[in-house]
Amino acid sequence: MGPAWLWLLGTGALACVHCQHFSEHGDKRLEVPRGPSGPLSEPVPAYQTITPTITNFGLRLYKQLAAESPGNIFFSPVSISTTLALLSLGTQANTSTQVLEGLGFNLTETPEADLHRGFQSLLHSLGLPSPKLELKLGTSLFLDKQLKPQQRFLDSAKELYSAYAFLANFSDSTAMGKELNEYVRKQTYGLVSNSLQAFSQDTLVALLNFIFFKAKWKHPFHRYQTQKWERFFVDARTALRVPMMHQKEMHRFLYDQELACTVLQLKYSGNAWALLILPDPGKMAQVEAALRPETLRKWDQLLLPSLLDLHLPMFSVSGTYALEEVLSRMGLTDIFSLEEDFSAITGLLNYTASRVSHKAVVDMSEKGTQAGAASSLLLQPQAPAASATAAGTGPHAHFNRPFLLLLWHVTTESLLFLGKVINPVAG
Template sequence: MMASVFSHGLLLLAGLCALLPRTQTTDDEDPYDPSIGSWQCRKVALTICNVSISLFKELTQQSRDGNIFFSPISVVASILTLSLGAEGNDSQRILEALKLNKTGLSEAEIHKCFQYFLRATNQPAEMSPMISGSSVFIHQGLKLVDKSLKGIKDLYASEVISTNFRESSKAKAQINNHMMKKTKKEIGTMVKELKNDTFLALMNYIIWNGKIIRYYSCHFLRMEDFHVDHQKTIKVPMINNVGLFHLFRVRDLSSMVLVYTSPQVIPFTFFILPDHGKMHEVEQRLTYPDFRRMFQQFSLRTVKVQIPRLLVPETHGVESVVNLLGISPLFKKAAISSVAVEDTVQKSFKVVSKAMLTLDGKDISTSPSSCLKKDEWAAVPLFQLNRPFLIFAQERTNSIPLFLGRVAIPRR
């Protein structure tokens, strides 16, 4: 693990795969720029995808065999949110570290692309299984500088809330209660520890309750073996289903791939199952063009699937990412210059990104007897996620990488 350069204080950027906030403005106040759209922002989305694979590979080196799950768009957005307060050429150097300077867009246009991504992805509740939002807590008596405040509200749709961080227990309760209310109790405890020298807490969240949409009557839950490694096997509740999926083999990655593309959910979801003993090799060989080539192999077919019920919350420090990018000093300066306070220069902060995906199958009630004895399913191919696998979820319209990770233990 890379050593953190941040020793105390807290900037908490946390959430269930943070980002994708619902706008806080009315239609009359909406600052959205209609001149920015999919065509102008396509290179930004592609850059984020490529950066996400690099970050994933770094995380695999830090955790060889455990769960890894994060939101690439949220990590990049957290860095860009803080870059709004950067002085001089610091913000441009941050864009260079993220390779966003090669998109051909200005800094202002890049931020507007993120605004567009949020707007395009944030579907009405009745159409989307996602819950999302963003809040900034700032110590009472302090204020965000004007350019940071405007960008945080207009571009990243965050609300700003005054908090007395000197009374850390009350501040922690305020944040946790606020997040519990905003997420309809999906998030129980957002903050477990909060130091009294905190001056800013930026919280973004997205909750994706994934579902396997059924096209046939054959679906049920049953306890099955999940082989964590060649020595350890655990019992997990497995969703058994017969449905329409894209199933194919990627020879270059020594993997079988199942892709879920139902129009009833926002993301394309890739489940990548490496051959036995090939996980680490696949992780290091993986590139974003691999996913782009997979689209050419799409062929919808009937498949019997066994997918474990998933509850995979993982926490990763964004400071290790900025260390990797070589912009730790710039990141720190940008965060400090976002707040109008004289003594903040002497303080450090910590950035945390928490990601969660659930695939629960709560509404599955059909018994195995309704489909296991049907002879017509005998020739249908079987796809079993009964050992560690990779998962990648990409927003459908703009190809934004929402989630990326390795599932080594399905439920935590």
Template sequence: MKMLFFLCLLLAGINSKSYCYDPNYQGMRNQNQRGQDNRNMPWQSVRNSVCQFACCFYKEISSQEKNGNVFFSPLSISTAFAMLTLGARSDTLTQILRVLSFNPREISENEIHEGYRQLMEMVNRKNTGLQLKMGNVLFVLDRLKPQEKFLNDLRNFYEGEAYPMNFKNAVQAQQKINQYVAERTNGKIKDLVNNLDPLTEILLISYIYFNAEWEKPFDPKYTKMAKFFVDGNKAVEVPMMFGMGLFKHGYDEQLSSTVVQMDYKGGASAFFILPDRGRMRKLEKRLSCERMSRWRTLVTKSSSVNLYLPKFTLYGTYDLKETLYKMGIMDLFTDKADLSGITGKPQHRISQAIHKAVIKVDETGTEAAAATGMEIVPMSVPVTINFNRPFLIAITLESNILFMGKIVNPLKKD
């Protein structure tokens, strides 16, 4: 099986009203204060907040895309907005941190940034069989001069870069930005920016690239065309992979869902969650970090399985402005925005926010990888698990959620 994830988050703007966070949030406290009950390392606290944000963002997106595929990187989106808090002030800062699920009574701003620094260090660590690269870049109108402290914090906490850009020459600026993104995603995202506004002042891009080999690849000769039931009545013909052997799996009775864990070389894992027929809404409504954590315990033991999983390529593209406005970020893309920590002046705002993610799933893991033979498991009666209807997917690395999505129609790429 081959799985490639390429993702790029382009930011330069946003607005809000429904909330998926603590309504009693009172804003960030003193930078040096530390919550008495917070005994986690900063990266653990950030990891937990990213998970909470992932569930909230997923529910918001899936409510908009009721019958469509969903795919995004909560880690990339969260990191990009955390970067913005380096320069955000007043209500703009409060709203961003609240939507990112940070509780001011438990963690300070310094600890948040240090937590992201530790996470990025972990993500960018070199692993055999796993290519994973995450990074951030800020394009700033060439006549604006970012504050030195902001630039230093951007570099030290987020490995971020800042480039001056002549946005008034929009065609040339767009070409340079797209070339930058394409180079850092191995050419998988080539035209991220379209119709760039020549009045743009600040453009923030966060990208993540993932390419991994399965520990147990599928053999392509067993891949056959089969029906995938998009809904109760409609079915499409998809290339369905087949694997027989020991797989980690379990059944979540409270969510009426079967969970299968498949591991990659290098330490990453994919969780495929198949709700019983008619139970997708129940699964989505009750989706939470606590439930996802329980899945790890649920699938600790391997047993013999006949596994059917479709091949698919999925592109998730989202204008984040409307979604994050509904989640609670109201000022960032309006005249109320206060990003004075970036330029020293409060009147600059973000004008656009685009998030793009790509996932490709097939048998092997990389183009050059050769499929192995089936794993023979004697003396056992295998369970059949057939992902022939809509299911969820979560990609993790050391319990960090890299990607999250829902496959409703494997043939529909957009």
């Protein structure tokens, strides 16, 4: 018999039995001090307890991926961090602590229950309708009929993450794999395809999540100003011909002399914006090393409106990753241990995490941007450990060499996507 798999994709997961029950609408807020006549200040949304940490986790993960890959990078920090945080709810206490601390959370300052309440609030807030911004998240849990997960676990999944459970027949693994991949593809409007790794007829659980982002520019580029073939310098010796958009428009902009990079904020017409960072030639590694939350805060304070002569390539890039080794280096080791117990999820003993995967795609054009992602975490029967294998009227910004891209949700201050464009036409 081949291995039996448990798939956990994206931002959905099952909640542990010791977590509190939260409000029906998933937007419970933190308690604030009260004076004689009422609150001393406005309530703080629960998601604010986690979004700075998610940003920091995304920047740390980016550095790990950049050290391994010389090519394009693109992923969703929200998707990956939420997947791991939710997985922690089905683990032993020590492993749960390790996962959350590996993500960067301080459990001494913020109790675990508050962190999960923050994720619930974040998912609810991201899912609220927003004019001119399409941001869609969802989770579905497919269970083989032989499983007996804890009912409290399933109830919490529905309550906290709106994750509905469905019976599935995994005996025909080929047909089921196609069906689940098609589900993710449809939910991301064709943007994310073939996100699931192949699995055998012994698959037991599939928890599928998607995140989809689509927004139009506040100041769209005019198609007639796009040059069909301009040079983009992948490196000092390689130049590509790419379609280059052009506009002269007011944008928040700065040049960081210390880090030798141009920083540009492009607003969408909805509740989001993009941050593009263009290092000077030869300075990419220097800028990457400085990627920290305090650097982003500094840039945000210094960005000033400028009439900018902007050249930006149209591009479509993607990233596909196996993250188990990277996450182990970041401190998340116990979920891959033979001693871990996931019986709260499977109803069976002797399962351990074997694969953490992620796929994300982004398209940027004259009208705007669309991006999507899916994350996966696989569990399989425990086995002996294997050996490891190792010129205008204002400033000029010409994005004709590798640059960084961050996509933000404004209200929640969430880093939805993060990446690096090395080759705009690599796909």
